[in-house]
Amino acid sequence: MNHVVDLRSDTLTRPTAAMRQAMADAPVGDDVFGEDPTMNELQRRVAELCGKEAALFVPSGTMSNQIAINAHTQPGDEIICEYGCHIFNYEGGAPALLSGVQLHPLHGQRGVITAEHIQTAIRPKDHHFAQTRLIEIENTHNRAGGAVFPLDEIQKIRSLADEHDLKMHLDGARLWNAYVATGISLKEWSVCFDSISLCFSKGLGAPIGSILVGSAEFIDCAHRYRKIYGGGMRQVGVIAAAALYALDCHIERLAEDHKRAHQLALKLIELGAYVDLEATQTNIVIADCKGCGRISSEVNSELARHNVLAIPVSPSRIRFVTHLDIDDDDLAVAMNAFECVLS
Ligand SMILES: Cc1ncc(COP(=O)(O)O)c(C=O)c1O
Numbered sequence: 031m032n033h034v035v036d037l038r039s040d041t042l043t044r045p046t047a048a049m050r051q052a053m054a055d056a057p058v059g060d061d062v063f064g065e066d067p068t069m070n071e072l073q074r075r076v077a078e079l080c081g082k083e084a085a086l087f088v089p090s091g092t093m094s095n096q097i098a099i100n101a102h103t104q105p106g107d108e109i110i111c112e113y114g115c116h117i118f119n120y121e122g123g124a125p126a127l128l129s130g131v132q133l134h135p136l137h138g139q140r141g142v143i144t145a146e147h148i149q150t151a152i153r154p155k156d157h158h159f160a161q162t163r164l165i166e167i168e169n170t171h172n173r174a175g176g177a178v179f180p181l182d183e184i185q186k187i188r189s190l191a192d193e194h195d196l197k198m199h200l201d202g203a204r205l206w207n208a209y210v211a212t213g214i215s216l217k218e219w220s221v222c223f224d225s226i227s228l229c230f231s232k233g234l235g236a237p238i239g240s241i242l243v244g245s246a247e248f249i250d251c252a253h254r255y256r257k258i259y260g261g262g263m264r265q266v267g268v269i270a271a272a273a274l275y276a277l278d279c280h281i282e283r284l285a286e287d288h289k290r291a292h293q294l295a296l297k298l299i300e301l302g303a304y305v306d307l308e309a310t311q312t313n314i315v316i317a318d319c320k321g322c323g324r325i326s327s328e329v330n331s332e333l334a335r336h337n338v339l340a341i342p343v344s345p346s347r348i349r350f351v352t353h354l355d356i357d358d359d360d361l362a363v364a365m366n367a368f369e370c371v372l373s
Contacts, residue, residue: 035360035367036339037294040204040287040313040353043235045272052275058267061087062257068267072274076241079277080226081217084249086242087270088261091116091203094227094240096124097255099164101248102197102224105130108160110151112138114173116201117166128259132160140309141171142179145186152194165191168201169219170208173343175306176291176314178208181218188222198222203229203240207312210284224248233284233313234276235354238269280354287313287352290361294350297365301372315350316343322372329371336367 059065077085113135153159169179200223225244230236295305304318326342
């Protein structure tokens, strides 16, 4: 069978032999009773990395975001977010369904909404309006091609949130990538937020799981919602061990994914596609094929015939994601396929 270079997502990674060994060796206990030593260690470590009091492991990034939304809001509240963000586009309408809140999405640039823009969207305290309660930010931003949200703008948004007594949640599914791309530590990002969600199952290459971080009081509340959502699990040390292994061995190597994504972007540009290189700071490349006179579904099918998989994200745009299972040989195969299909 031909080797397939799968650039559809960084969620496709399979646990390495060493990660599987760490999973097999993990001491375990019942995590609903708080007695899984490996999970307790994971939660302690991530809380410390983020400079927060506590952390809570959850099965997915979606559950993590939705628990945070539930814990920060009351039904009838409103959340300000960016138009392309995950909670607005890809979480099945969960904020309305599970928390009874509405989203107020603002059009940003490369996933970035400014404090100035947000200020205009905060509802006055008037009974005609939903109550603005939470500001949600995504970093790195998936639909914006893995762009990093600038820290100085986040700091301005934090000041604005404090003035208006609003909470801030970070969807940091790929915050590890933002850290590696900028050198800005998890603590420096996290200090601006009341809660942060991070994923182990994307660039870090673990098979399952996300983690929510915040104050002890917030995490206590999140723990209740996790139970209600059916996210309390038992001998989860086997999963926590994969995440701990990823913390030790798979963070710094994200730089390799970023380098390969940049190389893919340059090749696509050379072949006439449009890629916003300023947004391409991490492991995601979004190429617009209009310049080559092509539509994305057609390019995608032709690439698949060359054993390269991607995802069309609009009629003209196609997304490629580099990750742990993509090496330099795969990169060469992908570039060769781009030449065959686009030139
Ligand atoms: C930015 C972002 N947030 C949240 C999620 C949701 O994660 P999960 O698929 O684990 O629910 C994703 C998934 O790709 C994502 O890209």
